[in-house]
Amino acid sequence: DTGVSQDPRHKITKRGQNVTFRCDPISEHNRLYWYRQTLGQGPEFLTYFQNEAQLEKSRLLSDRFSAERPKGSFSTLEIQRTEQGDSAMYLCASSPGQGAYYSPLHFGNGTRLTVT
Amino acid sequence: AQTVTQSQPEMSVQEAETVTLSCTYDTSENNYYLFWYKQPPSRQMILVIRQEAYKQQNATENRFSVNFQKAAKSFSLKISDSQLGDTAMYFCAFIIQGAQKLVFGQGTRLTINP
Numbered sequence: 001d002t003g004v005s006q007d008p009r010h011k012i013t014k015r016g017q018n019v020t021f022r023c024d025p026i027s028e029h030n031r032l033y034w035y036r037q038t039l040g041q042g043p044e045f046l047t048y049f050q051n052e053a054q055l056e057k058s059r060l061l062s063d064r065f066s067a068e069r070p071k072g073s074f075s076t077l078e079i080q081r082t083e084q085g086d087s088a089m090y091l092c093a094s095s096p097g098q099g100a101y102y103s104p105l106h107f108g109n110g111t112r113l114t115v116t
Numbered sequence: 117a118q119t120v121t122q123s124q125p126e127m128s129v130q131e132a133e134t135v136t137l138s139c140t141y142d143t144s145e146n147n148y149y150l151f152w153y154k155q156p157p158s159r160q161m162i163l164v165i166r167q168e169a170y171k172q173q174n175a176t177e178n179r180f181s182v183n184f185q186k187a188a189k190s191f192s193l194k195i196s197d198s199q200l201g202d203t204a205m206y207f208c209a210f211i212i213q214g215a216q217k218l219v220f221g222q223g224t225r226l227t228i229n230p
Contacts, residue, residue, distance in 0.1 A: 003160075031216070033216070035218075040222070040223075041222055041223070042120070042207050042209070042220030042221050042222050042223050043161070043207070043218075043220050044220070045217040045218065045219075048216045048217070055216070056216060056217065058217075089159070091161065093161075099216050100211055100215070100216045100217070100218060101149060101211050101212075101213060101214060101215060101216070104151070104163040104166060105161075105163070105218065107160055107161035107162075108160065109158065109159050109160045110159050110160075
């Protein structure tokens with residue numbers, strides 16, 4: 001168990017640029033989750049995958065956001081035309097079996113995005 | 117709407133003291149799990165303890181225990197014999213049965229002073 005890995009740890013970008021984050025879950029975990037955490041707040045759910053299928057998306061995930069998990073392993077989260085309001089910590093988590101209700105989530109260290 | 121409220125933005129205690137963090141939640145569901153997660157300065161969120169709503173007995177994990185009051189929708193965390201390594205943000209969260217989405221509170225920043 002090497003843990004959930006996220007890359008990069010920090011990303012600074014200018015408004016209007018596109019950014020992509022990567023998450024490598026624990027290898028045997030079939031469920032993968034993305035959360036967003038703004039300063040002073042708790043994480044907010046963005047989306048989740050079971051294997052390669054994206055099964056739920058939050059209203060927070062506007063059409064500028066897209067997430068993929070092409071082979072049911074790693075996942076990417078892309079933000080197009082970034083806005084200053086996108087500045088946040090983006091957390092990835094994974095879970096085995098039937099998912100978050102039955103098995104606690106394992107979180108990565110997050111990617112901190114700053115949009116200038 | 118399902119919400120979690122942590123009314124203490126910050127707390128500070130001396131090492132070895134006992135501290136209690138408060139959490140209330142709102143849901144119309146009957147079956148759910150409640151969690152306390154810890155987020156140290158290194159940022160990785162770690163599960164501290166969890167409680168199934170149908171269990172009346174309060175969960176305990178070493179120095180960590182909860183006081184679960186289902187009727188009051190209250191779920192507080194007690195840390196006994198606090199240690200410097202307990203310094204972190206603590207988040208209360210819950211998930212309803214069959215769902216995949218955790219709902220988190222705003223967090224409590226806990227500082228343990230030497």
